[in-house]
Amino acid sequence: MTRTGKTVGLGVWSGLALAVAGTVFADGAVLTTAYRGSSPVSDEQLSFPWGGATAVATSVVWGSAQILFTIGLIVFSRSPAITNTRGRRGALVAVAGSILYTVAHAVSVVAHDAKMDDAPAMVALTLFGLGTILVAAGMLVAGIDVARSRVWSGWRRFSPAVLGAWMLVMVPLQFTVALVGAVAVYAAATAALGVALIVETVTACEGVAPASGSWRSPAAHRADGRSR
Numbered sequence: 001m002t003r004t005g006k007t008v009g010l011g012v013w014s015g016l017a018l019a020v021a022g023t024v025f026a027d028g029a030v031l032t033t034a035y036r037g038s039s040p041v042s043d044e045q046l047s048f049p050w051g052g053a054t055a056v057a058t059s060v061v062w063g064s065a066q067i068l069f070t071i072g073l074i075v076f077s078r079s080p081a082i083t084n085t086r087g088r089r090g091a092l093v094a095v096a097g098s099i100l101y102t103v104a105h106a107v108s109v110v111a112h113d114a115k116m117d118d119a120p121a122m123v124a125l126t127l128f129g130l131g132t133i134l135v136a137a138g139m140l141v142a143g144i145d146v147a148r149s150r151v152w153s154g155w156r157r158f159s160p161a162v163l164g165a166w167m168l169v170m171v172p173l174q175f176t177v178a179l180v181g182a183v184a185v186y187a188a189a190t191a192a193l194g195v196a197l198i199v200e201t202v203t204a205c206e207g208v209a210p211a212s213g214s215w216r217s218p219a220a221h222r223a224d225g226r227s228r
Contacts, residue, residue, distance in 0.1 A: 010075060011201025018072035018194025024065035025187035028058065033180045046121040047112040055112040063105030069190060070098040073135075076160070076197060077142070080204065081152045087145025090138045094164075097134025104128045132171055139164030153203075156196035163189040 032049060039049030047055035076082075077091035104127035111120030143161025146152055152159075166182075166189050173182045 008201055008205045011205075012198050014072045014075035015194040015196075015198030015201065017068040018197060019191045020194075021065040021069040021072065022187045022189075022191030022194060024061060024068075025190060026184055028062055028065075029180045029184040029187060036180075044116050046108060046114045046116060046118075046124060051113070056109055059105050059108040059112060063102055063109070066098060066102045066105055070095060070102060072194060072197065073098055076193070079146075079151075079197070079200075081146045081149055081157070081200065082142055083149040083151070084145055087142045090141025090143075090145070092138070094135045094138030094142065097131045097136075097138060100127050100131035100134065104131060129171070132167055136164050136167030136171065140168065151204075152196065152200045155192075156200055159189070159193045159196040163193050 036049045039051070041048050041051040041055075043049075045051070047059070050058050073091065073095045077088065077095055082088050082091055104124050107120060107124040107127065111118070111124060114121040116122075116125075139160055141164070143158070143164045146160050147157050150157060163186075166185055170179075170182045170186060173179050
């Protein structure tokens with residue numbers, strides 16, 4: 001496989017990972033909302049509204065989705081759409097935050113039956129909160145760079161910043177009843193970033209000349225078109 005083919009494959013699979021993660025997050029938000037009213041589990045329990053084996057299963061599924069999200073962010077952090085050091089560091093901060101989120105899900109599996117004021121539950125909640133802040137701040141910084149660089153086009157160049165901005169909105173909603181709805185929006189923003197990564201990766205690699213193997217950005221091609 002050529003280097004271009006590997007680049008396309010990595011971008012597409014990573015974009016799909018983000019899209020799948022967003023879909024799982026959305027499903028989790030819908031199912032949790034539907035079950036909250038009829039759940040026999042106390043709302044003082046960390047896993048509310050889920051209990052027992054179901055709580056473990058949901059945490060495993062959401063943790064797996066978070067791993068996919070992390071993979072997508074790692075590939076995004078290497079995107080040519082991020083053009084300066086600040087943006088690159090922001091993306092890496094987001095990766096670190098997503099890793100904390102994954103650890104929080106792991107803690108939730110072990111402590112699924114813990115009360116909200118128990119130590120394991122406090123650890124999980126702290127990790128969730130800190131992870132949210134890091135992903136939000138990191139994606140906002142990286143997203144601003146992507147929007148300004150104009151390497152990505154259309155709505156796609158704003159998708160990283162939108163994800164970061166919405167996660168900042170989620171910070172005060174972490175421990176409220178509005179969290180489920182906020183997660184649904186977060187899921188949609190995550191899936192949108194995945195689609196953007198897929199489309200822009202394929203578009204960028206269309207700028208590779210088969211004979212010479214030289215790469216030209218989509219922005220350069222658009223500039224050539226305007227000058228003709």
